[in-house]
Amino acid sequence: MATERTFSIIKPDATRRNLTGAINAVFEKNGLRIVAQKRIQMSQAQAETFYGVHHERPFFKDLVSFMVSGPVVVQVLEGDNAVAKNRELMGATNPANAAEGTIRKLFAESIEANSVHGSDSPENAATEIAYFFAGSEIVG
Numbered sequence: 001m002a003t004e005r006t007f008s009i010i011k012p013d014a015t016r017r018n019l020t021g022a023i024n025a026v027f028e029k030n031g032l033r034i035v036a037q038k039r040i041q042m043s044q045a046q047a048e049t050f051y052g053v054h055h056e057r058p059f060f061k062d063l064v065s066f067m068v069s070g071p072v073v074v075q076v077l078e079g080d081n082a083v084a085k086n087r088e089l090m091g092a093t094n095p096a097n098a099a100e101g102t103i104r105k106l107f108a109e110s111i112e113a114n115s116v117h118g119s120d121s122p123e124n125a126a127t128e129i130a131y132f133f134a135g136s137e138i139v140g
């Protein structure tokens with residue numbers, strides 16, 4: 001299996017409920033190493049660019065408002081097949097469809113306030129990591 005990096009966001013619904021440590025515990029218990037992490041207040045422009053692929057979707061405006069509604073924790077996770085592993089740990093986008101034991105089943109409030117984001121491919125992971133982190137901030 002290939003060691004890989006993925007990008008993760010702990011979203012405002014989770015930071016608001018003090019769940020950063022509980023979510024990180026799921027990553028660490030399941031073999032993902034947090035090799036970079038910072039708590040930030042995303043700007044409107046940052047959120048709009050980050051979610052640019054969803055620009056035409058009806059939920060875009062609300063999604064951006066939600067992502068700037070409080071602090072987020074941006075992270076780089078490293079491990080074997082980290083992209084797929086993280087998506088498995090997160091569970092389905094809509095917590096109503098998420099499997100037992102997944103982060104979204106455990107913690108998410110709704111499809112919008114769904115506690116975490118994770119990259120959907122290694123290519124997007126590289127782009128998303130570079131959007132938030134300088135190489136010098138990632139310590140493997």
Ligand code: CMP
Nearest residue numbers: 054059063093111112113114116117118
């Ligand atoms: P995320 O993995 O961060 O990527 C896009 C986000 O849009 C997704 O998680 C959801 O939180 C959010 N979202 C809000 N409404 C919807 C919707 N109806 N369908 C899909 N995603 C939605």
